[in-house]
Amino acid sequence: MVKLTMKMPTKPKTTHKEPIELEVGTVSEEIEVPVASEVVFRKIWRIKRFHKTIAKRDSVDSPNFRCSVNGMSTFWNISVRFWKGPNGKKITNPLVVCLNLTGCETEETGQARIRFQFGVWDASIKHWECCPISSVVLNLQNTQELLSVGYKSLGILDRHLDSSKDVSIMLKLQIIQSDEEVHSLSQDMARLLGRADDKDTIIECARKEGESPIRVHSWIIKTRSSKLASKLQKYEDGKSQSLKYKLDFSDCHHGLVMELVRYIYTDKVDNAETHANKLLPLSTRYQLPGLTALCERTLLESLTPSNVANILLLADQCRCDNLRKAALHYCENSEEIKESVHIGKTIT
Structure with a gap:
């Protein structure tokens, strides 16, 4: 039976009898802005001489770092x-990697949703291996x-050690303040999408039993995409005089069309990992560059030796040069792909 020691992470003390420093390595920072209303902090913790470091310690802590949003500072x-x-006895593999809030400075108290994701650098293919995204609400x-x-269990293998025997752990952190989220333009548009009144356009798509027809506002469609605007057809419905147009997406299933509409209204997509490969062609066809970038980023984060060929083909079909170059770079640096390619004699 395996159990986790109950010793909680502690703050570094000013005086400590042990000669070993509590903080290990360095934390570098990047900021990602996937859509206009969101900021994602990207922190990379590099643990030097990884195996030697963890062998002589019962715990390892990164230096503290700050994330500030709308006048609120969190540490x-x-x-x-x-x-x-x-x-x-201590088990050094897998590790338990924890995210800890060490302090907060704010003029107004309130709830916030914290979304975070851990990843570990695969030095052999120069690619981040990412854990699933976690979400909690904090006061x-x-x-x-x-x-x-929160915490995740991470297995560290030889491929995660770089040439200096260091290991890099990534954290993506997003802080969404509840009041801001409720009153953001994106959320207002989401509520507009959810309302049944004033919609004058129906979208025809492949629906299963129990799935409701999708209705939208033609003025939003026209504003967001001239290509979609040209696809609007005159429509008359004896049961509803408010419906004036229709969009024909009969070759797409209901869930996919719903995510396309959600993006058009809110700049967001639910479960992007599930729909990115289908949304990418739609984004290029209807000239939605923000959706194209979102799909490319999602597909890049999901690259594996088993799906890289399909993603390369998709990139060529959609003429997405950035995605194609990144997938080719992945192939060139993947040891697993290199080992699967055998060069030998051919039958004449």
């Missing part, structure tokens, strides 16, 4: 803890108390 660190086996107020927000 965080990433920590590594270890499972213990039945004999009580943020002025505090210096440490709070463990």
Whole structure:
């Protein structure tokens, strides 16, 4: 039986009897802006001489780092803890990687949704291996108390060690303040999409039993895409005088069309990983560059040796040069792909 030690991560103390420093490595920062209303903080923690570092420690903490949103400053660190086996000995693989809130400075208290994702750098193919996204709701107020927000179990293999024997762990962190989220333009547009009144356009698509017809506002369609605007057809419905137009998407299933419409209204897509490969052709066909970028980014994060060929083909079909170049780079640096290619004699 394997259990996790109950020792919680602690803040570095000013005086410590042990000669070993509590903070390990460095944290670098990038900021991603996937859509206009969101900011994603991207932190990379590099643990130097990884195996030697964890061998002599019961815990490993990153330096603290700050993430500020709309006048509110939050302070965080990433920590590594270890499972213990039945004999009580430390198990160094897999690791338990924790996200900890170490403090908060804000003038107004309130709830915020925290979305985070861990990843580990695969040095052999120069690509991030990402865990699923996690989400929690926190009450943020002025505090210096440490709070463990969540954790993931990560297996560290030889491919994760770079030439210096270092390991890099990535954290993507997004802080969505509840009041901001409720009153954002994106959320207002989402509510407009959900309302049944004033919609004058029906979208014909492949529907299963129980799936409701999709209705939209023609003025939003015309504003967002001239290509879609040209696709609008005059429509008359004896049951509803408000319906004046229709869009023919009969070759697309209901769920896909719903996500296309959601993006047109809100600049967002639910479950992008599921729909990106189908939405990408639609985004280029109807000239929605923001959706194209979102799909490309999602597909790049999901690259594996088993799907890279399909993504390359999709990139060529949609003329997405950035996606094609990134997929080719992945192939060139993937040891697994190189090992699967055998060169030998041919039958004459």
